[in-house]
Amino acid sequence: MGLLDAGITNHNVLVTSVDNVLNWARLSSLWPMGxxxxxxxxxxxxxNASNYDLERFGIFPRSSPRQSDLMLVAGTVTMKMAERVIRLYEQMPEPRYVLSMGSCSNSGGPYWEHGYHVLKGVDRIIPVDVYVPGCPPRPESLIGGLMKVQELIRMEQIGLSRADALKKLAENPIDPQAIIEQQRKTAVAH
Structure with a gap:
């Protein structure tokens, strides 16, 4: 449910809740740090290239953790790099989200068994909100994961914990392919 789904009265007054306005603003301007x-x-x-056009979803990549609200961890996290991941995560302002992309950052990937130097999942050092599987995952999968983050933001409420929002998201799954197709149809219509 978007902000405009809340209802417009006869006098062009938008009636909605504070939660909907805040969540709409957050999910419509997601700033990931790759x-x-x-x-x-x-x-x-x-x-991030023009072929997939993340900006149509309100996603604008940033290079600084202080300007970002989403961290995209993509690839193998070694033990030496773990400290830097934590430091960057702590520099991000609240509310902050983490998307783990690929088998290596999700669970250690092919280095799971014999890689003593590889962290067996980035979720061992920072909380992860969305996992995108694959080795490496296709851009469409990453877009689906970003949409999951947006849905997580949409489900948040003042006073509702992140765990409760994740439960609500699991109960109401989204179909990223349908949303992408809807965006394409809208773009063609205009």
Whole structure:
């Protein structure tokens, strides 16, 4: 449910809740900071290119953690890099979200068994909100993950914990392909 779905009265007055306004503003201006560490970073960069046009979803990549509200961890996180991931996460303002992209950042990937130097999932050091599987995941998968983050933001309420919002999101799954197709139809119509 978007902001405009709340209802407009006869006198052009928008009636909605504070939660809806805040969530609409947050999800319509998501500023991710890409933290590309390996081959997943190539797919992340491809997603930021003009072919996929993330700006139509209100997603504007940033290079500074102080300007970002979403961290995209893409690739293999080594033990030496873990400290820097934590530092960057702590520099981000609240509310902040984390999307783990690819098998390596999700669970250690192919280095799981024999890679003593590889962290077995970035969720061991920072809380992760959305996981995007794949080795490396396609740009469409990353867009689907970003939409999941937007849905998570949409489900948040003042006084509702992040865990409760994640439960609500799990109960009401979205179909990213349908949303992308709807965006394309809207673009063609205009």
């Amino acid at each position: 933290f590309g560490l390996a081959c997943c970073a190539i797919e992340m960069m491809a997603t």
